[in-house]
Amino acid sequence: MKETANNKDYALLSYHHIPGVHNLEIFERAGGYETMKACFEKDPEAIKEEVKLSGLRGRGGAGFATGVKWGFFTKDRKAQKYLLCNADESEPGTFKDRYLVEKNPHILIEGMIISAWALATQKGYIYIRGEFYQQAVILERAIKEAYAKGYLGKNILGKGFDFDLYVHRGAGAYICGEETGMISSLEGKKGQPKLKPPFPAIKGYRGLPTMVNNVESLAAIPWIMKFGAAAYKQWGTEKSPGTKLFSISGDVNKPGVIEVPLSTSLKDIIEIHCGGMRNGNKLKAVIPGGSSAPVFNAEDAYTVKMDYEDVAAKGSMLGSGAIIVLDETRNMGDVLKWTLEFYHHESCGQCTPCREGTGWLESVFKRRDKGLAHKADIDLLDRTANSMRGQTICALADAAAMPTQGMIKVFRQELEAYVVAPIKK
């Protein structure tokens, strides 16, 4: 995949054009790990403050300010605590973290070491989804290189600071991307989310304070620390500062990962960065933030700016920045059916409204397959989705309900026609 030319100037993919940058030596030659070394000379509190000032928002999907989250973490530097990198990336449509770490694992490791220094965590884990086997190998190799250079382990660079880092592979469960599900999974259990409170920053992995941050958030730290919060804020908006990785797939000519300033228009992303619509077809709809984000029709898609607030104002969410582009040949019934099959398959089964609700949502499409569905089933779908919202330990039920209700809102007629349509054999 080709980067757009200006990626070099951005925070995350600035090394990606360098051949072999996954090797520590090449990464360092390009300036890698310099920021880490500089940070060891800084007061950890100052690092936290800088991250807070940068306004960096968690890139996993929720968009919660990283600096604020760090602020909830214990300041007791001696206390046993963990840094957990969320590389479970499983929101359908998302592949930015994979792209980031497979080419440049060291930017994440550097970000984690700086974060560990700031937060005084003695151990860190990169929880990577089981499907990303080769990426786990790449990360383990890079970690080994970092250990060899003394950037990881005991008494790092003689600073009296210890930080061990390991890769932990998942085994195929979407819900492990939820931070408490991930903690359960790391504990050797089913990846079922935990009740909050307590929050992981207070009681997380093994009941100890645990900071969970997304790959992209952690990978942004070196740039922020190198150039400062003010420089980071040159991009984006007041509430959505910085750059963001977007994973674009579907009916565009050049699907892939791009880094652009937040608030870049979706129209530009499709037309400039992704080479426009495939086969010259007309845009019909866009899922702007992963499969749990409510769908945009073409009009909203062509006017929305990709920042947290504008996407929300138009009734969807920026989520993980996974953009699925759909052209006029696509049937929204199919898209919703595939989406609901996914959530049904991935519900962890703990909370009743989600366990039963995700199956029930999909059942409308099973009725269709038997020729038993009615137009009115779309109302049932809407009501069922509505009653799942805000009722469960984690957001999976909402993640199934939101795109359902969003799809009904925007494409009701098409869905009604879809569910009563005779099935092609």
Place this chain on the structure above:
Amino acid sequence: MTEKVNLKWNGQDIQAEKGSNLLKAALDNGIEVAHYCYHAGLSIAGVCRMCMVEQDGVPRSFPSCNATCSEGMVVRNDTPKIKAAVESTLQFHLLNHPLDCPVCDQAGECGLQDYYMTHGKYDSQMIDKKVHKEKVQDIGKNVMLDAERCILCSRCTRFTEEVTKTNELGILNRGDHAEITVNENLKNDYAQNLVDICPVGALTSKDFRFKQRVWFLKEVPTTCIGCETGCSVKVSQNKNGSYRVKPVYDHDVNGHWMCDDGRNIYKHVSSPTRLSNASENINNLFVPVDELGVQAKVRGLKAKYILSTGLTVQEYADFFSNIKGSKAEVALYTLPSQGPEFDGILRRGDKNANLRGAKAAFEQAGFDSTQVGLDKVLNSISSNDVVYVVIPEILYNEDHFNTLINKILKAAVRIALTPGETLSTLRAFNYLLPVPSFLEKNGEIINFQGSKRKLTAGLSYGETSKDVSYYGKWVNV
């Protein structure tokens, strides 16, 4: 003293300990809150989503089982928002439930039925195929599993993980294919608690299954006499007999649980072979006899009494008062230990329900309650004696008891005072006289902690007007 805080639940003022569980506070204050997964004896799962509340100043609703009480808290679960949510959530619970209430033993005490009355939608929207799971499995220890009825509240798996630490049960798979699964048949000694804590009919008692509809039963609160722990229990009865024993929460003694042995303590009470009349042993057949006739046979003989450790404090007191001034000799038969001294949960090896009460009464009356005392009485038995032996209500070790029986054979008349069945062991006696069982008398016993535990009389199935102390009066005939 723990600090009390004041809070409001649906406008009602309630008090609770600061930091204590919010749902428990409501329940303890008599407020009905629908819940399935919460159990005060287990960790918090927070998965059934039935006990949701709204709190002033908190934007999102949350399950009250995962909240703690603080001063001035104002919560409601009667808002339209919460009511609608609970209605929907109950509907989700019922989605894949088989609705086989007519053949389900839980009917009448089922959480699904109970809450459907208040939170039901009464309008089925379900036409789709339900997810089917295995219906009837004998999973050992008298417990039957119907996975289809299960609502995955996880109380049972938390019980086997946290209380017994035996881990026989688990939940396998994800989503609506998640299913209670038995790794190995139940092996813990507390398995019947699983039946109690299951809020629906997924785990039922093989023993109780199909025997009675629960609404035909009355419950008698009493104390288990199975060992010196003295757990608070309730026994379900009707005029035909007793059907089950369940634990009653008791903070100081048994908490929420009881052991499986205790579940059987009622069985002799309404057994068909329960001794109900004074009987005479004629060639090893027990034939009803007039009690006065028996009384005539002991006239002039020296009375020797061997009491059991299962009588009430009052019975001991009355007995000793009745023999006061006589030359009667009295000893105490103590049941031998069974199994470990303490199993780490509730069950104790010492099976003497009221050993402490017996000892105190013996001491006060000037009798020796020890084995030495017993041996002395046994060794002194001669053909001038009448020996009264109070048969232990639950005889764990018949062989041990038989060694005692063998030593009374010299006595002219041997009388068994029994609250139980006519066991073959009793053939050594000339006469059997019925006394009330623990379920047929009011009184107190003293448990291992030295605390007084109450016995309550339920319905009578045997002769209950004359207890052991009554036969103390025979000493002077």
Place this chain on the structure above:
Amino acid sequence: MSTTETFEFNAKNMTTYKEYLTRYDDVESALLPVLHLAQEQNGWLPEHVVSYISKLMNIPEIKIKGVISFYDMFYDVPVARNIVHVCTNITCSMFGGREIYQGLLTHFDTGYLTPTRDGRISLQKMECLGACELAPCMRVNNDFVGNLDLTSAIQKLEELP
């Protein structure tokens, strides 16, 4: 299952197992990596493997079984030597992922996870594999293969040993 079947880590994996333990502050946390390792050695995770791990790590069997059943990539049924994950999520389905999955099942005359008769291939319908730019895509053992059609998918899989 025959009770005579036994499993234990080979020497190399035993060393790896011990190394895994050093990564975590408790034994339980090593369960996922240990299950990956055991599956690598045994192909799948039958009862006797569960029971070995249970004893090795002092984790109740039912917990291990719960974990295995929870994750799509742990197998409690026998699988073939090559595992093929076919993505059927949104983007891949847009480009025929479902038809490819069905076509492969037909071509290899098999079902979900059922090993082909020659024991070569197990096909698994999977949710989003995180490689949507390659849609429709699949994972062949540990590698992504993208921009497929049924013909190229069959061809790729026929090359497998």
